[in-house]
Amino acid sequence: MIAIGLEGSANKLGVGIISHPSPGKPAQILSNLRHTFVTPPGEGFLPKDTAKHHRSWVVQLVKQAMAEAKVMIKDVDCICYTKGPGMGAPLQSVAVAARMLALLWEKELVGVNHCVGHIEMGREITGADNPVVLYVSGGNTQVIAYAEQRYRIFGEALDIAVGNCLDRFARTLEISNDPAPGYNIEQLAKKGKVLLDLPYAVKGMDCSFAGILSSIDVLAAELKANPETKDPITGEVITTADLCFTLQETIYAMLVEITERAMAHVGSSQVLLVGGVGCNERLQEMMGLMAAGRGGSIFATDERFCIDNGIMIAHAGLRAYETGFRTPLEDSTCTQRFRTDEMFIKWRD
Known part of the structure; x- marks a missing residue:
């Protein structure tokens, strides 16, 4: 057919x-x-x-x-x-x-x-059998597992989606939307070294990103006003790449945490990443480390x-x-x- x-x-x-x-x-x-x-x-x-x-x-x-x-x-x-x-x-x-x-x-x-x-599509391409699914995109953030002919939502974003958080911060930095704002943040984050302090909002298997976005926007405004702003702990000069690095590390750690909690809850050893943010190499790396630590495996696809x-x-x-x-x-x-x-x-x- x-x-x-x-x-x-x-x-x-x-x-x-x-x-x-x-x-x-x-x-x-x-x-x-x-x-x-x-x-x-x-x-x-x-x-x-x-x-x-x-x-x-x-x-x-x-x-x-x-x-x-x-x-x-x-x-x-x-x-x-x-x-x-x-x-x-x-x-x-x-x-x-x-x-x-x-x-x-x-x-x-x-x-x-x-x-x-x-x-x-993720199941078809990767061959994942019955994984816990982390669905992360511009409009959605959900931790999902299958049961009784429904995809059950175990946790989700309580306000804005993780992809929307990344997209809006890309607008704050006025970086290109081509091919995608999240992709360009990912490339900048690879050059970052300083990990700054941001809110960490995990509530059970749910998470919140609006406060994190507000906080990183404040840091971006301070950096724009004073390009020589230094990290109070290390004394290093903060760069735009450091902001991208900090944002990624914080929000992806949150996603890994809620996914691991769902895996423990349903007894699964597989994680499937789907959605546009699922292409992110750092997210895949962090999720892979968590899954390996549990004796499990991660499944992900490319941008296609x-x-x-x-x-x-x-x-x-x-x-x-x-x-x-x-x-x-x-x-x-x-x-x-x-x-x-x-x-x-x-x-x-």
Whole structure:
């Protein structure tokens, strides 16, 4: 069976085509294209502008994906699209495009939970059996484990997501958004040496990032006012790289802590990192050390599958389609709030 997936919950528009040859065999990725809406340094992306970007590019990406996959319209079994969660206007643009294709090609629709798409693609690529999932992105931060045909949320961000924290600090520093603000912070952090004091907000398996962002913004303002600012403990001159290093070390330590607590709670030895922030090499390193200390292992993918993409929507949608799930045209809406545990995972035992 073959499905085409459309993802556009934030500033990345993705179109992917996937084939599931037969039960028990690995999926075949036929095409996986993406186009990112990039704003100038110091600016975020507004919903209306992002939606306009998606509308402008979706037809071209679908045509390119079909050509790259070498499939005809008659070969496609269903049209999968991101139902939520995400930004309202971009989600609507993708939903309209999916309905257009369904009507034009006379195909059935499948609405997909964005978070479940990340998890299912991560499991497919890495081969992770039944891991604790750390889902970290611009809009979501969740610790998840599977139980009784639901992905259960054990912990999450109480305010802003970890990716949003990184993105907003990149705006404070006015560094480039190309290819991604979090990636550019990661490169700066590799040059940092001084670890400064920041709040550490972990509450059980939940965490908070808003106060950390406020604190690091204050440090950035002080550094801008006085470039010769020194660390009161070491006496070393503080740099922008040190701020990035400090922010990463603090928030990733928090994520490792809540993930380890979830692993102990459910008795799992596997960790799967998904979402755009899951590409971060330092986060992978820290999580790997923790997992190894517990006699376990870490599973992660590269930017092709960590960052929002159409193939994950196609894959999760086709999994649901194979079990008989359909989204009627009159119900092919989208929602900014679609909890991970709301979706029934019929294809898993």
